[in-house]
Structure formats: structure tokens, C-alpha cells
Amino acid sequence: MRILAICGSLQSQSGNLSLLRVAATSTPAGVRIVVFDGLRDLPHFNPDLEASGDAPPAAVLEWRRALGESDALLIATPEYGHSLPGSLKNAIDWVIGSGELGGKVVGITAAVPSLERGRRGLGALRDTLAAVRATVVGGEPIAKGPSREAEVMRLVSAIVASVPSAGPADT
Numbered sequence: 781m782r783i784l785a786i787c788g789s790l791q792s793q794s795g796n797l798s799l800l801r802v803a804a805t806s807t808p809a810g811v812r813i814v815v816f817d818g819l820r821d822l823p824h825f826n827p828d829l830e831a832s833g834d835a836p837p838a839a840v841l842e843w844r845r846a847l848g849e850s851d852a853l854l855i856a857t858p859e860y861g862h863s864l865p866g867s868l869k870n871a872i873d874w875v876i877g878s879g880e881l882g883g884k885v886v887g888i889t890a891a892v893p894s895l896e897r898g899r900r901g902l903g904a905l906r907d908t909l910a911a912v913r914a915t916v917v918g919g920e921p922i923a924k925g926p927s928r929e930a931e932v933m934r935l936v937s938a939i940v941a942s943v944p945s946a947g948p949a950d951t
């Protein structure tokens with residue numbers, strides 16, 4: 781199973797990126813987590829670009845291809861202005877019409893200094909993912925500290941359990 785990890789923060793010293801790297805190095809057997817770093821390259825979504833009949837920009841094609849090749853997503857994102865970061869919203873806007881997130885299992889969390897932080901961003905992300913009919917898993921922030929890795933692994937396990945083909949075979 782391939783899980784695409786998306787960081788809502790573009791800064792190099794991102795706590796959310798650090799959390800995703802923890803996830804990528806402690807995966808269950810048979811699961812591969814690949815961090816996607818292409819959000820920064822996406823142009824602002826513009827319906828005119830969709831309607832022009834020209835091929836979408838290369839960064840958009842790469843984003844859609846990465847989604848299409850993945851069984852599920854893991855998004856870790858900061859809260860900006862009581863919402864999700866614009867770069868992450870922009871990336872989702874690019875696939876509202878093309879549909880790569882439809883029915884996809886998406887685990888969401890926020891790397892936070894304390895557990896009261898990040899919840900409005902996660903709520904906004906959940907609303908946006910509902911608009912593309914993704915199946916959202918998790919949604920709780922994860923704080924720095926000794927239990928961080930265990931909580932990340934719990935979220936990854938919940939994602940794996942929610943992907944239809946990963947369930948136990950019928951007997």
C-alpha cells in the first residue's frame with residue numbers, strides 16, 4: 781500500500797514535515813509512505829486554465845499523477861488564520877474537477893506545541909475534503925513529546941484499516 785504524505789507547511793524546518801518523516805520511517809509491513817513535495821510548485825488555481833483545452837501545467841499533472849498512484853493520503857498541516865494554509869487549499873482546488881480525491885482515504889493531523897492548537901485548521905480541512913468526497917480519518921492534533929511517534933503510528937494504522945482492499949479477506 782502506498783500512502784502519499786502531504787505537508788501543509790512549505791517551510792523547511794516544518795514541525796508537520798518532521799511528523800510526516802516520523803510516519804515514513806515507522807510504517808507497518810507492506811506500507812510505503814512517500815512524502816510529496818510539489819505543493820509549492822502549483823500555480824494558483826484558475827478555472828480558465830481548466831477550460832482552455834490546453835494541457836494542465838506540469839506541476840498539476842504531477843500532483844494528479846501522485847494522487848492517482850496512491851491508495852491513501854496522510855496530511856499534516858499547520859493552522860493559518862484559523863483555517864488551512866492557502867497552498868494546501870489550492871492543491872485540493874486543483875483536483876475538485878479532476879476527481880483524484882473522490883473516495884480516497886485521507887488521514888489528517890496537525891503537529892502542534894499543545895493540543896488546543898490547530899483544531900480550527902483541521903476543521904476547515906475536513907470541510908474541504910468533504911467537498912471532494914474523501915473519506916477522512918483521524919483529525920486530532922498531535923503534540924510534540926514522548927507519545928508523538930505512537931500517535932503517528934496509530935493514525936497510519938487507522939488509514940490502513942480504512943482502505944477497502946486492506947481489510948481481512950472474506951472466508
Ligand SMILES: Cc1cc2nc3c(=O)[nH]c(=O)nc-3n(C[C@H](O)[C@H](O)[C@H](O)COP(=O)(O)O)c2cc1C
Pocket residue numbers: 789790791793794795796797857858859860861862863891892893897898
Ligand atoms: C501566517 C501564520 C498564521 C498562523 N495562524 C495560526 C492560527 O490561526 N492558529 C494557530 O493555532 N496557529 C497559527 N499559526 C502558527 C502555526 O500554525 C504554527 O507555527 C505551526 O506549528 C507551523 O507549522 P510548521 O512548523 O509545520 O510550519 C500561524 C502561523 C503563521 C506563520
